[in-house]
Amino acid sequence: MGGYGDVELIAKDGTRLDGRSVDELRPVSIEVGVLPAARGSCRMTWGLNIAEVAVYGPMEAHPRKIQRPDRAVLDVRYNMAPFSTSDRIRPGFNRRSREISKVTAEALESIVMVEMFPRSKIRVEIEILCAEAGTRCCGITAAAVALADAGIPMKDLLVSVAAGKINDVVVLDLDKAEDNYGQADLPVGILPNSKEIAFLQMDGDLSPAEFDLAMEYNMKAVDEIHKIQIEALRSKYTGGDN
Amino acid sequence: MGGYGDVELIAKDGTRLDGRSVDELRPVSIEVGVLPAARGSCRMTWGLNIAEVAVYGPMEAHPRKIQRPDRAVLDVRYNMAPFSTSDRIRPGFNRRSREISKVTAEALESIVMVEMFPRSKIRVEIEILCAEAGTRCCGITAAAVALADAGIPMKDLLVSVAAGKINDVVVLDLDKAEDNYGQADLPVGILPNSKEIAFLQMDGDLSPAEFDLAMEYNMKAVDEIHKIQIEALRSKYTGGDN
Amino acid sequence: MGGYGDVELIAKDGTRLDGRSVDELRPVSIEVGVLPAARGSCRMTWGLNIAEVAVYGPMEAHPRKIQRPDRAVLDVRYNMAPFSTSDRIRPGFNRRSREISKVTAEALESIVMVEMFPRSKIRVEIEILCAEAGTRCCGITAAAVALADAGIPMKDLLVSVAAGKINDVVVLDLDKAEDNYGQADLPVGILPNSKEIAFLQMDGDLSPAEFDLAMEYNMKAVDEIHKIQIEALRSKYTGGDN
Amino acid sequence: MVNIVPRLLKDQLTKLAEKDLRIDGRGQFERRNIDLEIDVLSNAEGSAKVVWGGTIVYAGVKFALREPYPDRPADGSLMTSAELRPVANVKYEPGPPSAESIELGRVVDRGIRESGCIDMESLCVVPGESVWNVNLDIHVMSDKGNIFDACALAGIAALKTATVPANRFDIGEDHKLPVNKIPIMCSYKRVGGRFVYDPSEEEELGGSERIHITLGDDGHVHSLQKGLKGTFSTAEFAEIFTNAGKQAEELRKIVEEMVI
């Protein structure tokens, strides 16, 4: 985390610069089946973040050395478009995107019934078209929906969200300014039904009590986002009626 | 195309800086069988351009994923030697040479009887030893001769040549200075017997009428170069008698 | 070789800056079986040089195209740790380390009974943790011991050592300062029993007579180092008794 | 991956062609529906989204200051890139760019660059010291055929909407990027013997050679590219060249209407 400067990000009454309260999410919307070439797809906007996810497969795993005799492998790519950030970023994978791809794949493997597709591969392509802090959470949450849209059997959905710390106060869902000057960031990936944790990262500085509060905010947000996931899937598969 | 400056490249009477008329080629020579390690080879000089081409195969295509069950693949590399240009160029492939290799391979695939060699690969190595505008045409024209020298069955030879535009005048076969200050370049690859087009690129600015004139110049030049190709092959295979 | 400046590296009486005589080695020590994860291993200090070598295999050779139907291949990597030199070096292989890896592999292939393990691969990982001139000799000498520790059948050990020229005098085993200002370096790899040469490089300037003297020094040193190799192996396999 | 050529598809396309039909019911030179949106990416200084049949492409423009090249001290630069990436279709693999991907990027770039739609001298800030580099990145999200034309269209639309962020770089007021022309690419594919305009994914799979034509506002040609195995006659070229003129006019109107 940056942690630089004495930027005031939160008012005495707990109101944040964009008017949110400490445990309030940015606006979230999800749309299913947006990419005709993919087997399953999802578009998610989360604040100013835009992520689109395509799912391909299950297909034969190539090259053969990546095959697993007892399960499918998830081949996940998290990629930021060159125009997604304030300063253009060079196209192609870097160490950050490779790490995010890895932990995202491992989180999704925890919910997909991979044992049903031995020797096969499922490709999950996460494209960040516009980035405003929290892109990995946005990508994971959208990927779970795209997998469902592709008809891949899963034991639960997955919701990812982050809480953090700004001006020594624990808050939910940091936006860009808060992320730049924040003191901690705690992104998690939660199975909405069982509340199990499938994804967890954190950096910065949190006392044990702050950690507990951040997790509490995260858990509450999971339910909110899960409803939006369900609504988006229902909207596609029931023609928009609910 | 550059198109910069007001450089006068052509006199009022249509004479160009090197004395050529608008539809006149630079001097061209072709020699067959110049590289002992290759199955077929060709050396072509065209103005100051020097290209040497080696052909290997048909051989088993490796790795197997490039094999085609119904035909041979042409593995073509167009490469400029580091000392071939005024400023030394870094060895190795770049985006320009990869694109030229691709369109060259596709042009040659249109004349080679690739169906006769399923699952196999034919390697065509085009080396530009000295470059003076028009190297891609020189490479394609020499490659067709080297393939013939290797005994690869073909339905026709292939001649590549370019016309262009300088000082608003359409001319044949731009040299270095004309290329630097030219307004358009239209390289084609023509089957000399059927006059079919197997290769076509263009950049710059041509009106429909200018395009037609450029194609006319190109077509006439094809016949001239084709004669030199035939002469070179005959010279090797009949001991120089004709 | 550098060969720069008029640095006095050797006194009139033949004493070198660190007090050694012309044909005297720096201190050498060898320890066997130091890396628990490896099948065989060795740590060698030679002056300030530190090399640690791990041997893995024989194992199935992957990918299959590197397999040899009649023998094992040695997959040798010589690698300098980023902190091993005065100026940090970028991690990863470079042209120098690839060449040293190649000639080291070829030298070791000359002593390992590779015919006993067709289609297999033996991995030899040479890590230079601290470098002070002569790292390739240190690595080769340690690698031969690590191969023996791994139980790989060999027809002989291999000892590598270098003589060189400083201030127009032939001397054994150049240290860092001598290497920086030296005039020649002649590293060899010798089978200690048969005295055959399995590794040879040289650069700089040596007259035929100087070459002969350098080889004489090298041959004498081979016997000294060979004793230390044998002692280290015996010390591990006989519990330190000798 | 062994590419089993879909013979049955090829046969079907040929039979349809004999009756002058296409697999999705279009006429020989009939185009799929196009939906063009602009200003869709808040972190880009110009952006467009093209939905062309089932093909979806985003284009985004970013600016950066740089030192000019010594031989052209008053000229800025335009870098256009387009790539075939795994998100766009099951057939694209991760890894270094393929020859196909490089060709796409270079052909789209040439069409825009050679049209002269951007006056490089208008990108000069301080001659010999500082000029703008314009990065036009084109991102294919879904490839259901004819991504060349979709990329070219998204690219020029994004440029037309772009704002030079002078304010953010402390060198004056933000202003529109001057874009003087609207080059349009038209692509044709030989399917079942004859050329069709705007090939679909099936037609690309079961067809042969491809011709890309980029035309400027005045009907001049700025870029040509023949791709893939196959040959064509000058008469065939003349026919599609004429058709391209008409298509380009229609597409240019779509851009003009959208970006005022």
Next chain:
Amino acid sequence: MVNIVPRLLKDQLTKLAEKDLRIDGRGQFERRNIDLEIDVLSNAEGSAKVVWGGTIVYAGVKFALREPYPDRPADGSLMTSAELRPVANVKYEPGPPSAESIELGRVVDRGIRESGCIDMESLCVVPGESVWNVNLDIHVMSDKGNIFDACALAGIAALKTATVPANRFDIGEDHKLPVNKIPIMCSYKRVGGRFVYDPSEEEELGGSERIHITLGDDGHVHSLQKGLKGTFSTAEFAEIFTNAGKQAEELRKIVEEMVI
């Protein structure tokens, strides 16, 4: 390489876990023996060697001068790198860094960086002109399990022993690198159903998900990472989080004793 999951090993680990046993006889939260040596590499400006069970790791520190970044003119920098290289285990292949290797490097780096153990302003030589870059390279020589914790330990120990080589760069006297805190990483692995501390090579092979916790001197958490397939409950996390506090205290003492 096809990774045949060692089912027998997994079964055995599960049976042992039912009796609260581990394959090498340790208790659930019992650590293997650690041997820490410092100043072991004469060309490094700070170094440490950790022998942690059969896992062996070297860490070396090198300094270099560089220009500061424009937005932080008084800040130096710390670059930590750790890689999975073929020397360390038969399972690591040569070639570009794998995702596993990148994760190791980034998690170790974050634990040290986010603890704030190095005050970046203390690395300033001339503001806006020259600052120190600290390269901390961690070299795994033998991986017999839990290299994350071994790398983190070697890394902080090497930093604690490092001398800034000002004299060699002609900018003053050599002096100790100021390191204010001792962040400690503690790693847990689900084996046979429950989490164990400091997994061995066999437990890594036969277990599932992994949790890495880096704690600062005050018990605050600076870095977390969940790796590999699997899920866990908040109750499970609470238990290992508490345990990590105790482990970190012990390990911090080992560093403090060694480096004064």
Next chain:
Amino acid sequence: MVNIVPRLLKDQLTKLAEKDLRIDGRGQFERRNIDLEIDVLSNAEGSAKVVWGGTIVYAGVKFALREPYPDRPADGSLMTSAELRPVANVKYEPGPPSAESIELGRVVDRGIRESGCIDMESLCVVPGESVWNVNLDIHVMSDKGNIFDACALAGIAALKTATVPANRFDIGEDHKLPVNKIPIMCSYKRVGGRFVYDPSEEEELGGSERIHITLGDDGHVHSLQKGLKGTFSTAEFAEIFTNAGKQAEELRKIVEEMVI
């Protein structure tokens, strides 16, 4: 590619060797015919073409100005490169340089560099500001055996003919590159038990270890390299070392006659 060792070829070479014969009829230390041409590439500032039996090599020299290294402010530099590229033989594959290719480049480079044939101070333009870098690129077009010696010969011949293009860089008159010595490489290969000079393609395929010796004008050795699996005795080395002295003298004459 599985390299099926041609046992029959090996047997044949051994039988021939017993009668002191070689497969192409040459004596043990007999060389193939050499044809050396100079000034063959109009865009290079020095060039040579060597046809050595069926082996064909081009070498070209290009100059560029650069800033000197701080520790050697008056020294220019020489970069020699030679590569095994697919054009030269069916056995060379495209892709990043193989270990064989790197060895060729480095051995040829060392032979020329270590001979001191170019006085690096003669490449100084303005001390501390500007020096010449000489790029010697060696391009193998046809490998029918012994490309090491052919590359070294083409390389030194190209240097001997090179003109420093001072005029083109606006820093004075063009002048000959001063080259004081003619280092010559001689390569030997164990074939059928004994070493032969100038191995052919078949002998390289059916032989074992290889020795490269680079000798200067005064008979001093400047570079040695043993390649490939195999060992040799000091007596064997002494014999070929003596022979190399004679070969080098003959080859040096070829260069001297050609370049005056």
